[in-house]
Amino acid sequence: MPSEPHIARDTDSGLMASRLQLDQLRAYAANHRCDGVLSPPMALLVGALASYWVPGTQATLWSLTTLLVTLLNATLCLQFLRRERQPAELPRWLWAFSLAHGTHVLVWASPMIWGWQSGDLTNQMFLILVQVGLISATNAMSHPHPRLYLVDQLPVMAILLIRPLFEGSVLYLMFSALGLLFCALLLYVGLQMQRSISDMFRLRAENEQLIQRLRHLAATDALTGLPNRRHFLELGRDLIRAARERRRPLALLMLDVDRFKQVNDTYGHAGGDLALQALVQPLRTATRAGDLLGRLGGEEFVVLLPDSDPAQAFAIAERLRQAIAGQRIEADGSGFGITVSIGVATLCAECELGDARETLELMMARADRMLYVAKRSGRDRVEQEAM
Ligand SMILES: Nc1nc2c(ncn2[C@@H]2O[C@H](COP(=O)(O)OP(=O)(O)OP(=O)(O)O)[C@@H](O)[C@H]2O)c(=O)[nH]1
Numbered sequence: 001m002p003s004e005p006h007i008a009r010d011t012d013s014g015l016m017a018s019r020l021q022l023d024q025l026r027a028y029a030a031n032h033r034c035d036g037v038l039s040p041p042m043a044l045l046v047g048a049l050a051s052y053w054v055p056g057t058q059a060t061l062w063s064l065t066t067l068l069v070t071l072l073n074a075t076l077c078l079q080f081l082r083r084e085r086q087p088a089e090l091p092r093w094l095w096a097f098s099l100a101h102g103t104h105v106l107v108w109a110s111p112m113i114w115g116w117q118s119g120d121l122t123n124q125m126f127l128i129l130v131q132v133g134l135i136s137a138t139n140a141m142s143h144p145h146p147r148l149y150l151v152d153q154l155p156v157m158a159i160l161l162i163r164p165l166f167e168g169s170v171l172y173l174m175f176s177a178l179g180l181l182f183c184a185l186l187l188y189v190g191l192q193m194q195r196s197i198s199d200m201f202r203l204r205a206e207n208e209q210l211i212q213r214l215r216h217l218a219a220t221d222a223l224t225g226l227p228n229r230r231h232f233l234e235l236g237r238d239l240i241r242a243a244r245e246r247r248r249p250l251a252l253l254m255l256d257v258d259r260f261k262q263v264n265d266t267y268g269h270a271g272g273d274l275a276l277q278a279l280v281q282p283l284r285t286a287t288r289a290g291d292l293l294g295r296l297g298g299e300e301f302v303v304l305l306p307d308s309d310p311a312q313a314f315a316i317a318e319r320l321r322q323a324i325a326g327q328r329i330e331a332d333g334s335g336f337g338i339t340v341s342i343g344v345a346t347l348c349a350e351c352e353l354g355d356a357r358e359t360l361e362l363m364m365a366r367a368d369r370m371l372y373v374a375k376r377s378g379r380d381r382v383e384q385e386a387m
Pocket residue numbers: 223256257258259260261262264268269270271272273276297298299375379
């Protein structure tokens with residue numbers, strides 16, 4: 001039976017926000033797996049280039065530290081992606097990622113300190129290349145939290161602020177000021193990007209909810225909440241296929257409210273609607289969880305009963321008829337009752353018929369014929385094909 005899909009309300013908007021952030025964190029962790037592939041060769045290349053200006057051991061130590069940090073980052077990402085994460089875990093993961101991300105950026109930003117050779121243009125070009133590469137790479141990571149953008153920029157900003165103190169040159173001071181402006185611009189762009197990505201994830205989640213809601217509406221009869229004709233036919237085919245495979249019998253009941261026009265004429269259309277809604281409760285209580293109910297349209301209902309032979313199907317139909325007849329419906333201060341006529345068709349376990357769709361349509365036509373017989377024989381009764 002299709003159930004009403006979960007629609008977010010204001011009360012769980014906090015929960016929804018956490019779920020969205022978890023979705024973004026998942027995208028971020030997935031992106032970082034590719035970083036885990038690209039970072040090691042880059043660390044080796046940067047280490048090899050750095051050895052032109054600093055002792056080889058220092059450059060090698062840096063390459064090894066960077067490889068280790070990359071490995072730890074990749075492990076964290078894989079650990080996060082291993083299973084579905086709950087909103088309660090979000091703060092813990094955000095801290096873990098901020099820490100790991102911060103260490104990664106710090107290690108990559110550090111050549112600005114240990115690799116700097118004052119007055120050597122090639123060396124400075126090399127370091128700028130490393131920094132620009134680092135910042136663009138981290139910006140492309142679709143960070144799920146503004147904190148991670150700050151983590152990217154702060155080490156570089158700190159270095160740009162501290163270096164002029166040691167250089168003592170006006171030119172370098174201007175160079176640092178320009179660098180700081182660049183960082184501020186990148187931070188702004190990064191935060192805007194993060195906002196757009198958050199919006200995209202939120203819209204995607206809302207879209208999914210709308211699609212779910214539309215699917216539910218397209219499959220359900222609005223008055224009774226039962227599967228409508230189209231959905232009943234889809235689900236019914238599956239039950240027929242399953243019955244065939246397991247070589248089990250199956251029965252179909254076709255129900256029609258008796259003299260329903262009179263009910264409408266006497267109690268109004270609203271009274272008629274109440275009577276149709278009141279049918280749902282006995283239909284549900286008289287059937288089992290695996291049985292399939294549906295409203296075919298108007299005052300006509302259908303029940304598909306897996307694992308039911310003719311005797312069992314007749315007993316269920318009779319139980320249903322009595323439960324409906326014994327019910328009292330309250331409308332406009334007065335009470336009234338309704339009765340139904342039921343036609344029963346069964347499919348024996350060994351019967352070989354056409355495909356599931358044809359079989360279901362055939363069973364419905366047979367049950368409909370028996371319903372007609374029940375109507376002609378006085379209504380408020382169950383009629384079944386002679387075996
Ligand atoms: N209130 C209400 N009435 C409906 C709905 N759908 C169909 N009807 C009415 O149901 C009535 C069906 O009447 P008929 O087909 O003549 O059958 P009946 O009066 O039940 O007579 P028998 O089936 O021969 O016992 C019509 O008056 C329809 O307008 C609905 O969703 N709500």
